[in-house]
Amino acid sequence: MRNTAKITAAVLAAGTLTLGLTACGPDGDSASSDTDGPLVVAASPTPHADILNFVKQHLAKKAGLDLEVKEFTDYITPNTATEAGDVDANYFQNQPYLDDFNKKRGTHIVPVVTVHLEPLGLYSHKVKKADALKSGAIVAVPNDTVNEARALKLLADNGLITLKDGVGTEATVQDIAKNPKNLTFKEVEAAQTPRSLDDVDAAVVNGNYAISSGLNPAEHALVLESAKNNPYGNFLAVKKGNEKDPRVKKLAELLTSPEVKKFIEDKYQGSVIASF
Incomplete structure (x- = not known):
């Protein structure tokens, strides 16, 4: 115990x-x-x-x-x-x-x-690859300042969106310059992102919440944050x-x-x- x-x-x-x-x-x-x-x-x-x-x-x-x-x-x-x-x-x-x-x-x-x-990783119960997300897909992201920016950077690094030049650790959905898939973003408390997976098309989940909810970042994430210079x-x-x-x-x-x-x-x- x-x-x-x-x-x-x-x-x-x-x-x-x-x-x-x-x-x-x-x-x-x-x-x-x-x-x-x-x-x-x-x-x-x-x-x-x-x-x-x-x-x-x-x-x-x-x-x-x-x-x-x-x-x-x-x-x-x-x-x-x-x-x-x-x-x-x-x-x-x-x-x-x-x-x-x-x-x-x-x-x-x-x-x-x-x-x-x-x-940090992008997870989904509906698709197996990030590029399989359909136009207008709903993506949950953490709603606190730093983790939302981190989530958006993850999506940008993997070609799903483009952020405005110069945005850093305070980027929000308003700082998205290009959104080719017309993704809709649902901002939720970080701890709730794993639970949101049944209600959205994908969610960006912090590593600790992913692990505690039974997700294995190394195996289940559609895209995963790089550890280099992190x-x-x-x-x-x-x-x-x-x-x-x-x-x-x-x-x-x-x-x-x-x-x-x-x-x-x-x-x-x-x-x-x-x-x-």
Whole structure:
């Protein structure tokens, strides 16, 4: 049985405010400076929590690290909980997403060490090749700023659309310059993209949500994001000022160990790629 606490976004949204009020002092900094207790890390279930649980079960005790893993199914609460001091760190996101999150929400989360890449992919229950999508096909894409831009770039790199020159990590469907198949885009929450596959012709799905829904990116994706020069590596992150917490430094070392690299390679077979 996995010793992992599963917390829904709804419950935590209510709890974060209460806990945040008690965790912060008059200057807004976390009042907890205890580095002797367990290191509590928020993570997406797959593959992040799986990797952390491997560390917990096989490496942490020997290294003298007391690790507690809490699972979150959304991309917002892990950062707000880290900012509030409800958890000590998180492991679920990439740099463009974090930059956008910090800018829009006024948080102060910083990366510690990059661990892996989850290639974004285009999936379908109706066609077996991307070029088989018919004119007017409906394609679901994540609705958050960074992942929508990433999804559109994936489609552009594979010739399904053309984006306007100069658009980067904030591209939206309004930045599509050419759409030869007249694709219609349905913007949905990233976590819902796998579930949308029965209602749309295709969907661009983040790697962790693909894996957790039974999709194998290396086998099932119509097109898959390249790992070469990819800025979307997922990392361990903390609130600024906590980077030197000895527990955090110890976990960073374990997450980039040969044992973890082998675990990623053996378990995910190319669907998740170690970035170290």
